[in-house]
Amino acid sequence: MTTRYNELLDPEFMNRLERLDIVSRKIYFGRMKGERRSKRKGQSVEFADYRNYVSGDDLRFLDWNIYARLERLFIKLFFEEEDLHVSILVDASASMRYGNPDKALYARRIAAAVSYIGLINYNRVSVTAYSDRYGPELVGFRGRHMIHQVLDFLANLDSAGAGNMAAACRRYAIRHPQKGVVLLLSDFLDKGGYETGLRYLVGRNYDLYAVQLLAPEEIEPKLAGDLQLRDIEDNDLAEITVTRALLNRYKQNLNAYCLALRDFCARRGVTYLFTPTTVPFNQLVLTYLRQRGLLK
Amino acid sequence: MNFLAPWYLPALATVLTVPPLVLLYFLKLKRQELPISSTLLWKRAVEDLQVNAPFQRLKSNLLLFLQLLLLLLAILAIAEPTWSGPRDWKKSVVLILDQSASMAVEEGARQTRLDLAKEQARQAINDLASNQKAMVIGFSNRARVLQTFTNDKNALHRAVERIEQTDAVGRLTEAMNLAEVYAMPTGEEAATETEVSDAQYIVFTDGRLPDTADITVQRGTMDIVRIGNRRDNVGIVNLDVRRNYEKPELLSVLVRVRNFGYDPASRDISLLVDDQLRSVQAIPLLAPLADRELLTRMPLSGLPPEGNEVSIAFELPLATAARIEVRLSGTDALPIDDRAYAIVPPPRAMNILLVTPGNYYLRRLVPAMPVANCTICSPEEYEEASDDKLIENGRCLYDVVIIDGHSTERLPAGNYLFFAGAPLIEGVRIGPGIEGQPFLDWDETHPVLRHVSVPAINVFSWLDIKLPNQAIPLIEGPEGPVLAVLRQERNQYLICAFGLFDSTRTYLNTDWVLNEGFVVFVYNALRYLAGATSAGQIEPVRPGEPFTVAARPEAASVRILRPDGEYDQATASPTGLATYGRTNKVGIYSIATGIAGEDARAVNLLDEQESFIAPNKDFHIATGSVTATGSLDRSRRPLWPYLLMTFGLVLLLEWIIYNKRVFV
Structure with missing residues (x-):
């Protein structure tokens, strides 16, 4: 399915995104010079600390003023500024196609917006889609000019197949040892469970953000009569006779499911955000993601 | 509750509708398929509901139960159920209960027909509406008002309880007349009521009433509630006790026994004299009267079928007065007709006084009768005779006094046979002679005219005698009685308005004296007037009669x-x-x-109609025919409108439940 770029990001909204940057609550090592402070001490202009000179140190970083005063050799250390690795994991299972507006488009728009913010701030942006299999994947893009490739990737992203979050996260964790910000966009309605997958990501010590997207039809089902519900991922069937009790029970279960996910995330330092697709996309990016600390 | 429709109609409807409905519920429901993102939470919700609600399956089948209920209601309506409610009787209800002998038949469980009739009457009283009034009449040979019109149900119940079994014969006419008189609106009611209300006459009877053909129902309707079912009865229908003409000390007892049932019957008959068994005879097998069903529809008339009745004769020497009893062996539905009684006076020949100015025929005939002594005198001698020659102990010395061509006031207590004369007592007037008129009516069943051919009698003239109302005319002419019986106080008169000779006593006034009918008449008359003196027994009394x-x-x-x-x-x-x-x-x-x-x-009962106990199903009264129903006819009220109403309510409930399930 090809989605036009404008559907993902319109120019006006892109202008508004220019002012935002991605925040990482943790400081990681970067791979390349960038604009973000790294854990590594390096050659930036910002003084960080002193340490004793040991033989072999670069004499250029000796602080001669201190030597003149104390007659001891000290090496000046400077903060290193490196790039941030921003990864976006997009659930591309068939269930994401559900709803009006559908969750897949909503997820891709979030991914596009966050990618754009990452690119313009010289972060290393990766976008990975998964369903029952891992991929396709867009790895290590930097710079504003790469936005078209990212949008192109997202626009052509198809949502099909059953979701397998555990396998996808495991694969991702293996392939991406580089620490950074990981934004996971999914409905989390995975019959295999979300816990295993999240544990893989948490284990890598990513700065992890979990955004759960649900369609209004999933939150407030408008169903009536005797129905045979077909799971669009695995064609599993559920025969129901819609009653008030059943609907109440469904809502209770959904609420409990979301609360359990939130608790799971909270206990592991994962930032959780629940959003129905009825929430305007602009509002989500400009308000809710900023409130959650992903953007500033 | 009864059903009007044949049983197979609702059964067919049940077979055609209920199994398919249940089958539809067993069949997998064709559900609409709907793709959703995940069945994860839905399945969990369904499982939760099933776990949390143990009656969920039942609840889900509530619609099935409601639909089954709807079907059953519809099927029930097809069967056209009815319930029997009180009938819409008229405002005035007359309860007429038969208390005649045949109502003593036991119908099982120690309940007689009268008990059953009372039960039905009580039910009728209970069914009375508050604006209805009722009265109670009991009848056998006489009718008696036990309770006049009232709406006090307790009083009506008490009146019904007061009705006692009698052994008398049943006659409905008097009861109906009484009922109609009471049912007529009184002057006040007639003035106030714009519409004259009819009465409802409910007769509780077994139906063997010989006088129904005389009944007319002028205002109102008549219902007959037929009581009883038994039909087996053998009874004594006649008992005749006579002394031998030649040897008065010899007594002949003639018993007629008839089978009124539908099975052949065999009985023994015993003769008891003063409670001592004197003789027993076996009765040959009595043929049934008719088959079981026909018994309830046939009138008791005409000749009995061959072998249906038998006459048994006993002959025994009896020189004294005695009480005779005949008994039938065995048991049947009506025991009171299995016994009959007779009182036999001692044999005694009659003393006759013949008062005549000179009548050759009577002078020759009367002494030839079985009389002990016949004294003949002229009217003048009779009038002049001293009392001691005529009266003894306040009664006439002679058993019968025959007065020919003379009317007199000298009538000591006794029995008199007048020819061309009459007793000069109050209420009797003798007018001028009537000539050349025919006889209009006569009662051949009266003992006096038994075996007498009245049409063969030619009389030239007779006296126009006016008699009091209590006189029983035996032969009637155009102007009045020609032969009549009159009882007054202790005297009994048989008055023949014509004499044997004309007024000049020269020519015969009638040719009757020339044929044997006259001899039979005189014999009958002497027997009748002398009563038990000369006959075999004192005239028996019918139950209920004084x-x-x-x-x-x-x-x-x-x-x-x-x-x-x-x-x-x-x-x-x-x-x-x-x-x-x-x-x-x-x-x-x-x-x-x-x-x-x-x-x-x-x-004695000795009444064939009462002994014929098979309940009568067909009543014919003068104003039409009335069908006798087996029980108090309660009106059938249809139930289907209520079923339809219930159907609608259940349908509404089903609709509400269905919609509640679907639209949340």
């Missing part, structure tokens, strides 16, 4: 011992006669008169 006995001189009352062992008193009139009317039970009523032959009366 009898008159002579009291002891100066006695104020007569003590009577009833068959049930109780004593009654009958007050004697100044003339020394006592009339007793409580003869409701069959048997011998002993009377302390001290006069042999007058000291008892036999009360």
Whole structure:
């Protein structure tokens, strides 16, 4: 399915995104010079600390003023500024196609917006889609000019197949040892469970953000009569006779499911955000993601 | 509750509709398929509901139960159920209960027909609406109002309870007349009521009433509630006791027994004299009257089928007065007709006084009758005779006085046969002679005219005699009676308005004297007038009818011992006669008169209509035909409107439940 770029990001909204940057609550090592402070001490202009000179140190970083005063050799250390690795994991299972507006488009728009913010701030942006299999994947893009490739990737992203979050996260964790910000966009309605997958990501010590997207039809089902519900991922069937009790029970279960996910995330330092697709996309990016600390 | 539709109609509807409905529920429901993102939470919700609600399956089948209920209601409506409710009777209800002898038939569970009739009457009383009034009449040979019109149900119940079984015959006419009189609106009611309301006559009877053809229902409707079912009965229908003409000490007892049932019957008959068994005879097998069903629809008329009845004769020497009883062996539905009684006076020949100016025929004929002594005198001698020659103990010395061509006032207590004359007593007027007129009517069944051919009698002229109302005419002419019986106080008169000779006593006035009919008539007349004196027995009394006995001189009352062992008193009139009317039970009523032959009366049923106990299904009254129903006819009210209403309510409930399930 090809989605036009404008559907993902319109120019006006892109202008508004220019002012935002991605925040990482943790400081990681970067791979390349960038604009973000790294854990590594390096050659930036910002003084960080002193340490004793040991033989072999670069004499250029000796602080001669201190030597003149104390007659001891000290090496000046400077903060290193490196790039941030921003990864976006997009659930591309068939269930994401559900709803009006559908969750897949909503997820891709979030991914596009966050990618754009990452690119313009010289972060290393990766976008990975998964369903029952891992991929396709867009790895290590930097710079504003790469936005078209990212949008192109997202626009052509198809949502099909059953979701397998555990396998996808495991694969991702293996392939991406580089620490950074990981934004996971999914409905989390995975019959295999979300816990295993999240544990893989948490284990890598990513700065992890979990955004759960649900369609209004999933939150407030408008169903009536005797129905045979077909799971669009695995064609599993559920025969129901819609009653008030059943609907109440469904809502209770959904609420409990979301609360359990939130608790799971909270206990592991994962930032959780629940959003129905009825929430305007602009509002989500400009308000809710900023409130959650992903953007500033 | 009853169903009007044949049983197979609702059964067919059940078979055609209920299994398919249940099958539809067993079949997998064709559900609409709907793709959703994940069945994860839905399945969990369904499982949760099933776990949390143990009655969920039942709840989900509530619609099935409701639909089954709807179907059952519809099927029930197809069966056209009805319930029997009180009938829409008219405002005035007359409950008429038969208490005649045949109502004593036991119908099982120690309940007689009268008990059943009372039960039905009580039900009718309970069914009365508050604006209805009712009255209660009991009848056998006489009708008696036990409760006049009232809406007090307790009073009506008490009146029904007061109805007692009698052994009398049933006659409905009097009861209906009484009922109609009472049902007529009184002057006040007639003035206020714009519409004259009819009455509802409900007769509780087994239906063997010989007089129904005389009944007319002028205003109102008549319902017959047929009581009883038994039809097996063998009964004594006639008992004739006579002394031998030549040898009065020889007694002949003739018993006629008839089978009224549908099975052949075999019985023995016993003869008891003064409670001592004297003879037993076996009755040959009695043929049934008709088959079981026909019995309830046939009238008892015409000749009986061959072998259906039998006459048994006993002959025994009996020189004294005696109480005769005949008994049938075995048991049947009606025991009271299995016994019959007769009181036999001692043999005594008659004393006759013939008062005539000279009548060759009578002078020759009367002494030839079985009489002990026949005294002949002229009218003048009769008028001039001293009292001691005529009267003894206040009664006439002669058993019968025959007065020919003479009217007199000298009539001591006794029996008189007048030819061309009449007793000169109050109420009797003798007019001029009537010539050349025919006889219009006569009663051949009367003992006096038995075996007498009245049409063969030619009379030239007779006296126009006016008699009191209580006189019983035997032969009637255009102007009045030609032959009549008149009982007055202690005297009994048989008055023949014509003489044997004309007024000049030269020519014969009638040719009757020339044929044997006259001889038979005189014999009958003497027997009738002399009563038991010359006959074999004292005339028996029918149950419920009164009898008159002579009291002891100066006695104020007569003590009577009833068959049930109780004593009654009958007050004697100044003339020394006592009339007793409580003869409701069959048997011998002993009377302390001290006069042999007058000291008892036999009360016998001897009525074929009462012994024919098969309940009558077809009633024909003068104003039409009435069908007798087996029980109190309660109106059938249809139930289907209520079923339809329930159907609608259940349908509404089903609709609400269905919609509640679907639209949340």
